[in-house]
Amino acid sequence: MVFLVNLRKYLIIALAGIALTACATQKRGSGQMQGDVYTGSATVEFLATGVKDRVFFATNKSTLTTASRDTLRKQAAWMRKKGKDKTFTIEGHADERGTREYNLALGERRANAVKDYLMTYGISGSRLNVISYGKERPVNSGSNPLAWSQNRRSVTVKAN
Amino acid sequence: MKKILLTIFLLFNLNNNAHSLVEVDITRGNLEPLPIAISPLYVEPGSSDVKQEGKIIKDVGAEISKLIETNLKRSGLFNPLKKESFVQKPDIAHAKPRFEDWRLIKAQALVTGKVTVTEDKLRAEFRLWDVVAAKEMVALAFSTTPKNWRRVGHIISDKIYQRLTGEEGYFDTRIIYVSETGEKTQRFKKLAIMDQDGANVKYLTLGNELVLTPRFSPTNQLVTYLSYFRNLPRVYLLDIETGVQEVVGDFPGMTFAPRFSPDGNKIIMSFAKDGNSDIYTMDLNTRVVEKITDHTSIDTSPSYSPDGKYICFNSDRSGLQQIYVMRSDGSNVKRITFGKGLYGTPVWSPRGDLIAFTKVHKSRFYIGVMRPDGTGERLLTENYYQEAPSWSPNGRVLIFYRETKSDDQGKGFSAKLWSIDLTGYNERLIETETDGSDPSWSSLLSK
Numbered sequence: 001m002v003f004l005v006n007l008r009k010y011l012i013i014a015l016a017g018i019a020l021t022a023c024a025t026q027k028r029g030s031g032q033m034q035g036d037v038y039t040g041s042a043t044v045e046f047l048a049t050g051v052k053d054r055v056f057f058a059t060n061k062s063t064l065t066t067a068s069r070d071t072l073r074k075q076a077a078w079m080r081k082k083g084k085d086k087t088f089t090i091e092g093h094a095d096e097r098g099t100r101e102y103n104l105a106l107g108e109r110r111a112n113a114v115k116d117y118l119m120t121y122g123i124s125g126s127r128l129n130v131i132s133y134g135k136e137r138p139v140n141s142g143s144n145p146l147a148w149s150q151n152r153r154s155v156t157v158k159a160n
Numbered sequence: 161m162k163k164i165l166l167t168i169f170l171l172f173n174l175n176n177n178a179h180s181l182v183e184v185d186i187t188r189g190n191l192e193p194l195p196i197a198i199s200p201l202y203v204e205p206g207s208s209d210v211k212q213e214g215k216i217i218k219d220v221g222a223e224i225s226k227l228i229e230t231n232l233k234r235s236g237l238f239n240p241l242k243k244e245s246f247v248q249k250p251d252i253a254h255a256k257p258r259f260e261d262w263r264l265i266k267a268q269a270l271v272t273g274k275v276t277v278t279e280d281k282l283r284a285e286f287r288l289w290d291v292v293a294a295k296e297m298v299a300l301a302f303s304t305t306p307k308n309w310r311r312v313g314h315i316i317s318d319k320i321y322q323r324l325t326g327e328e329g330y331f332d333t334r335i336i337y338v339s340e341t342g343e344k345t346q347r348f349k350k351l352a353i354m355d356q357d358g359a360n361v362k363y364l365t366l367g368n369e370l371v372l373t374p375r376f377s378p379t380n381q382l383v384t385y386l387s388y389f390r391n392l393p394r395v396y397l398l399d400i401e402t403g404v405q406e407v408v409g410d411f412p413g414m415t416f417a418p419r420f421s422p423d424g425n426k427i428i429m430s431f432a433k434d435g436n437s438d439i440y441t442m443d444l445n446t447r448v449v450e451k452i453t454d455h456t457s458i459d460t461s462p463s464y465s466p467d468g469k470y471i472c473f474n475s476d477r478s479g480l481q482q483i484y485v486m487r488s489d490g491s492n493v494k495r496i497t498f499g500k501g502l503y504g505t506p507v508w509s510p511r512g513d514l515i516a517f518t519k520v521h522k523s524r525f526y527i528g529v530m531r532p533d534g535t536g537e538r539l540l541t542e543n544y545y546q547e548a549p550s551w552s553p554n555g556r557v558l559i560f561y562r563e564t565k566s567d568d569q570g571k572g573f574s575a576k577l578w579s580i581d582l583t584g585y586n587e588r589l590i591e592t593e594t595d596g597s598d599p600s601w602s603s604l605l606s607k
Contacts, residue, residue, distance in 0.1 A: 096563070098520070099520075099548070100548065100598070101373065101460050101505065105458040116435075132414060138345055142569070147568070
């Protein structure tokens with residue numbers, strides 16, 4: 001009897017272990033977030049074939065991740081070659097979990113981080129306008145960490 | 161703001177006030193609101209009906225008394241008694257109250273009055289009585305145009321509040337806010353203005369462009385706000401009476417978070433240059449621009465102390481959002497928040513003794529107050545999301561907005577205006593036709 005009970009306990013612990021691993025792998029496996037930076041593609045659109053239009057940020061941060069820099073280098077390359085005659089607006093956005101005025105400043109800082117990076121890859125600043133929307137224009141209207149991660153973004157839009 | 165001709169004259173000398181027994185302590189919570197009887201104002205025979213926007217108001221005396229009742233009840237400090245229990249008729253009560261009748265229903269104060277209405281003039285007279293001491297406390301008369309009858313009710317409410325609490329009232333005031341409609345991902349926002357009690361709503365912009373954070377000038381004639389007109393987010397100035405809008409300063413980038421200086425001569429705001437937000441002022445007469453902060457961090461949400469000598473603001477120079485205080489020339493910057501969590505939207509009390517703020521801690525949002533040196537922090541209310549407090553002109557009540565959580569499809573989202581007393585008691589929803597945010601309280605319209 002005692003043996004049986006113990007066995008059951010082990011079984012439960014073992015099952016719980018499997019469940020935990022499953023959760024963890026699923027989160028990473030589906031490529032939704034790394035830390036709290038969105039890594040998925042659900043809301044992403046394209047400036048041109050193979051050139052994503054947006055990059056994502058961690059909460060309260062405006063640092064560009066490795067993946068973001070990769071996206072922006074592709075944007076810059078396309079702007080230099082195919083999009084030569086075009087100008088662009090870089091929209092900076094924040095999630096809904098901050099005060100409105102600070103979020104406006106944060107969106108501005110994010111959009112400028114993108115602008116600066118594009119400029120180091122040879123795009124003239126005069127082709128890049130910046131606008132911050134703060135928390136005013138979320139792309140995902142949910143109130144959950146995944147929605148917020150999709151909203152902490154900077155989007156490069158063709159202006160002409 | 162539309163000026164109305166309002167004559168106020170004392171009917172009697174206000175002697176012997178110091179000996180009154182009735183008073184309200186507003187420094188504590190609303191544990192025992194003062195029982196007050198507000199008799200309907202007696203309408204003099206032969207008075208005309210009040211015509212207002214196509215509606216006819218038959219008994220304006222009863223309407224004014226209802227409005228006073230609502231004001232006093234919502235303050236949390238008074239308990240207006242049911243009119244069914246009143247024994248004495250309004251006309252006789254106004255001339256000579258039988259105090260024992262009013263004592264019987266446990267009233268400690270009594271309001272009586274009468275109104276005379278002609279085509280173009282409304283004259284109201286009111287008296288506040290101390291039932292316990294059987295004495296008159298205040299007696300005043302007002303004249304105005306009939307359609308301004310609500311303001312008469314607000315002014316009477318202010319006089320009662322002032323006489324019984326010893327503090328200025330806040331009922332004859334207006335709120336400017338942002339009216340919100342539509343989907344969460346594409347909200348339409350308009351500037352809206354209403355009386356403090358939610359009546360007389362007017363929309364000041366059409367909703368074609370995003371507008372945010374309106375704030376009154378000290379005289380309430382102008383409003384400064386952020387508009388995305390032509391996709392250029394800039395600080396604007398709006399004259400409420402004429403409707404004329406103008407951009408404040410031709411900055412090569414976003415300007416936001418505007419407020420007036422206490423003398424009304426300057427606008428203080430953030431300007432984002434190359435991604436970095438610093439605080440600037442612009443003199444409205446000379447158009448001279450001054451840079452007040454110069455830091456690589458975000459500096460925003462500036463608010464002057466009422467004497468104009470200091471500015472509190474929000475900065476993340478220490479890494480995360482905190483509140484700082486500096487002299488108005490930008491010198492002597494000091495961080496004042498050291499508690500757990502983030503702090504934003506500091507706004508100096510009109511009394512000068514406190515700074516109200518929003519605090520974010522463990523994913524919860526708080527409205528709180530602290531002394532200007534950062535001591536004495538008190539959190540008044542906690543919720544999923546709320547921010548941007550604005551003070552009533554007497555520094556006793558805060559108005560702010562609260563947003564609700566959405567489900568994964570974005571349903572269930574709302575933005576509403578709320579108020580709470582400095583004591584942390586008396587939290588109230590302020591009903592608006594549409595959703596609302598970014599409320600800003602005017603000063604008293606008439607003093």
